[in-house]
Amino acid sequence: MQKLSLLSLLLANVMAAPVILNVEYQNIVVNGKSAKVMTIKQADGTWGYYAKSGDIFDVTVKNKLNESTVIHWHGLELPNNQDGTELNQAEIPANGEYHYQFPLKNNGTYWMHSHHGLQEISLAEAPLIIETPDDKNYQQVVVMFQDFSFKKPEQILSELTNGAQSSHDMHNMKMMEHNDTHDDMAGMDMDSDHEMEMESGHAGMAMNHGGKGSAMAMDLNDVKYDAFLTNYHTPQAPQITQVTAGKKVKLRFINGSASSGYWIDLGKLSGTALAVDGHAIKPLKANKFQLSEGQRIDIVVNIPTSGGTFPILGQVEGLKSQTGLVLTTQKNLKTTLSPEATTVAPALNDTQELKLQSTEKFVNKPADRILKYTLTGNMSPYVWQINGQSWPNVTPLIVKSGQRIEMDFTNKSMMSHPMHLHGYTFKVVEVNGHKINGALRDTVLILPGETVKVVFDANQVGKWFLHCHLAWHMPTGMMTYLEVDPSK
Ligand SMILES: [Cu+2]
Incomplete structure (x- = not known):
């Protein structure tokens, strides 16, 4: 008896209680209208999953939708059969459930989302937070950005693929000054002279207007959304969180948007970024930060x-x-936020990425394999490719397990692509020709015309999705997988 209780005590340190996560519908009100979206909640209503460093991830996903689903644990390093995608498991039918269990290797800010159909666009997503002992020094607040449309995702996708949106001003195209000097991350000074809304087509994509740097036409926003939400709240009815004067707050920002990149603005506060994609960085002080999808x-x-x-x-x-x-x-306190700023925000750029430095241990060594990925695609026809191939007609690159892998992403399209590799953490080592001791990440933004290089060790066997995290680019082709094979 005594032995048993000692054992349970020991186990209590590593075994978090099993958690049930329901994938379900939720009603929200946007612009005075009610809308049914998806969400992922525990039985007691807690949104998402919270654990402590070193816990066992022990989760049963119950599908309360009236369609199949699969839930992916974005950013976690885990056994291949726990990754939660169509490559690794059968879909969970309506009213079905699926049990996931593995030791947590990671800690920090992660998230979960459906990897099935267009459900992520319907907001089937939630935070996945693994706390460290250091987190007791902070009040913690999750800030998940989401984009929302009253239109069904299937309708938006069909408008994108048949080109209907470009003649209906759905497609917002801007001329941006491409700044090679990387001088000011917070420089939200887009010159309105360079802004151009196009009614249709893509004529004159690469116009040159002279001056500093080179002019580039960039596609920033594929889809016109009806609202941008934070934790399912509109700016008009925002989440209001009480904090304590003189205390520190850790804001865990997650970009859960289908296709919107953000400039985080801390207003009167200044902040210190301590981690990106769950991994520690040399503290970076600023008032504005960038966050791309995923x-x-x-x-x-x-x-x-x-x-x-x-x-x-x-x-x-x-x-x-x-x-x-x-x-x-x-x-x-009761208050609202304005849904619009006074000026247009510029495109995300690579000034922040170039400043990020990982402080976690990482062995530098020459790559055994260099895998090159060229990203291409167009608004019309709306087809996106990796190495000239569109999902599902792809030939995956295969590597031997244990090899040091370098992935070189070159973006030959007019749009930025946040590239996400499942199951791995990579180190960003080169951005647009600048070698850096960069961040450890699972999702890195590749700007138009740029090459970004990342490295990691292929130490988990299996098939791992590699894709653009713009939710409209996955079903239209920009997805492949990496196969890690012990026998190769
Ligand atoms: Cu993309």
Whole structure:
């Protein structure tokens, strides 16, 4: 008896209680209209999954939708059969369930989302947070940015693929100054002279208007959304979180949007970024940060001893639209946020990526294999490719397990692509010709015309999805997989 209780005590340190996650519908109100979206919640209503460093991930996903689903644990290093995609498991039918169990290797800010059909666009997503002992020093606040349309994702996708959106002003095209000097991450100074809305087609994509740098036409926003949400809240009815004057808050930003990149704006607060994609970086102080689709960033802010109310905003690149939540030291505060900033935000760029430096242990050694991935595609026809191939008609690259792999992504399209590799953490070692001791990540943004190089050790066998995290680019081709094979 005594032995048994000692054993249970020991186990309690590593075994978090089994968790049930229901994939279900949720009603939200946007612009005065009700909408049914998807979400992932525990039985008690907790949105997402919370664990401690070293826990066993022990989760039963129950599908409460009236269609099949599969849930992917974005960013976690895990056994291949736990990755939650069509490559690794059968889909979970309506009313079905699936048990996932593996030791957590990672800690920090991760997230989960459906990897089935267009469900991620319907907001079938949630935070996946693994706390470290250090987190007791902070009040923690999850900030997930989401884009929302009243249109069904299937309708938007069909408009994109038959080109209907370009003649209906759905497709917002901007002329951007391509700045080679990387001088100011916070320089939200887009010159309106360079802004051009195109009604149809893509004539004159690569126009040159002279001046500093080279002019590039970039496609920033494929789809016009009806609202941008934070944790399912509109700016008009934002989440209001009470904080304590003089205390530190760790903001865990997650970009859960289908196809919107954000400029995080901390307003009156200044922040220190401590991690990206769950991995520690040399602390980076700023007031504005960038976050592309699928990525996360942890930013600590100090609430002034005098207290106050502090909007935390994310403004969509290429638009005035913004979303966010409110931190306040007041009790029962009621307030709103404006859904629009006064100026248009510029495109995300690589100034932040170039500043990021991992502080986690990583052995530098020559690559055994260099895999080259060229990203191509167009708005019309709306087809996207990796190495000239569109999913599902792809030939995967195969590597031997244990090899040091370098992936070189070259973007030959006019749009930025946040490339995500499942099951692995890679180190960013080169951005647009600049060699860096960069961040450890699972999702990296490749700007038009640029090459980004990442390295990792292929130490988990299996088939691992490699794809653009723009949710409209996956069903239209920009997806492949890496096969790690012990026998090759
Ligand atoms: Cu893409």
